Amino acid sequence: MTGAINFSAAKAATAVQRPVRMVLAAFAVGSLVALAGCATTTSDDTIRIDRAQGSEENISSLTSVINSNPSDPEAYNSRGSALGKAGRFKDAMNDFNKAIQLNPRYYQAYANRALVERSLGKQVEAVQDYNTALQINPRYDVAYIGRGDIYRLANRLDEAMADFNKAIELDTTDGRAYHRRGLIFQRKGQHAKAIEDFSSAISLSPTAPEPYNGRGISYLATNDLDNAFSDFNHAIDLDGKIAESWANQALVYEKRGNMQMAYKSFSHALQLDPRYQPARDGVERTRAGTASAG
Known part of the structure; x- marks a missing residue:
């Protein structure tokens, strides 16, 4: 799973930076026309701008921690995450680079840097960082999920499925693993399996609208309009x-x-x-x- 990747599809997908552009069916009246299973990163795997976590107050507080502990890689990693949430990707990269320089085996920093690279459209570099994180800690579920989503968007579905399966085998509590695997099942027309995975994602992340939208699409594809409508309405209630x-x-x-x-x-x-x-x-x-x- 460490070979070169054709990222033409992934780059086209990540050109539209939307947190939830997961799957949406296009319906002609009375008939299901298509399921667009890999429309973009939901990314939920690219960095979402979060005004609270990326606030100047929070960043300033973390800067004070760094000034007091300039050799602490965790402090740089924390501030890098906050800078990423603020959309300051160049500054975030500098902090993750510093964290890795201070501790070359800091696998969480590699995965965090991969997130920034994904947000910048640098999928090759992101995969390399996920690979490094997994070489250091082969049980790091977050890296499997992040790398799997890059494979999914590059249409390398078997490798994506293997990564999501591995994260699930590791008893991940991250609902994204089930959500992303559900998207692949959905794309393959295996809606019963997709619904089961979306339901698992919902149980782990009940406030996330994405799996409700995903499950609703599979309900809609199987003509279960009532459950589809309920899921879409709940997604709207959440956000x-x-x-x-x-x-x-x-x-x-x-x-x-x-x-x-x-x-x-x-x-x-x-x-x-x-x-x-x-x-x-x-x-x-x-x-x-x-x-x-x-």
């Missing part, structure tokens, strides 16, 4: 600012023939993310039905 959740909800309205509500939800998704093509397509599909109803 109402995610375009995918609203577009997913719209798909259920559309399948049920309620074009007015479908149009409304697609339109809201488009307001949240004007570049989200499934929402744009949905608005165009349902616009006529809204006009005729009015």
Whole structure:
């Protein structure tokens, strides 16, 4: 699993930096057209900007710790994580580099640096850092999950599946392992297995909207509209600012023939993310039905 990777697909995927662009089906009225199983990193595996963790106050506090302990690699690793949350990727890289310089066997710092590299579109370097982390600690589930998602986005599904399986075998409590494996099952049309994995991800990460969206798509693909609708609505309750959740909800309205509500939800998704093509397509599909109803 350490060979060279063709990252053309992965680079295209990571060009759109969205936290939840996982899987969204495109539905023509009354029929399932396709499942886009690897639309982007959800990334949840690239760094999400977090104003609290990346606040100047937090970074300043961690800087004080470094000034008091300039030879402590953990202090640099902690500040690097905060800098990454603030979107200051160059500064974060410098801190992770310093942490690794101080402790070349600091496997968590390699994995954290890989996250920054992924956010910068440097997948090759990220895989190398995940590999190093796993050479130091072969039981580090976080590195298997991160590397597996890069393989998934590069369409190397067997290697991705092997990494997610390994993390799960290690009894990971990180729901992303199940979520990402579910995406692969979903892409292969194995929706029963996908639903089971998304449910496991939900049990481990009950406040994350991503696995609810994923499970809802598989319910929708199997024509279980009630459960799909419930999952999409719950994803919206957890985070109402995610375009995918609203577009997913719209798909259920559309399948049920309620074009007015479908149009409304697609339109809201488009307001949240004007570049989200499934929402744009949905608005165009349902616009006529809204006009005729009015």
